[in-house]
Amino acid sequence: MGLEVGKKAPDFALPDEEGKTVRLKDFLGRRVVVFFYPKAATSG
Numbered sequence: 001m002g003l004e005v006g007k008k009a010p011d012f013a014l015p016d017e018e019g020k021t022v023r024l025k026d027f028l029g030r031r032v033v034v035f036f037y038p039k040a041a042t043s044g
Helices: none
Strands: 013-015 021-023
Touching: none
Parallel strands: none
Antiparallel strands: 013 021
């Protein structure tokens, strides 16, 4: 799935550093920067 500039990101959930689930919708109404990086040891 790809994202397009100007389109809303789909809601997703990931564990934080303490193992608690954080959802994108938890930040509704606030500015959020979502940063993705390549898997370790890949050419990215």
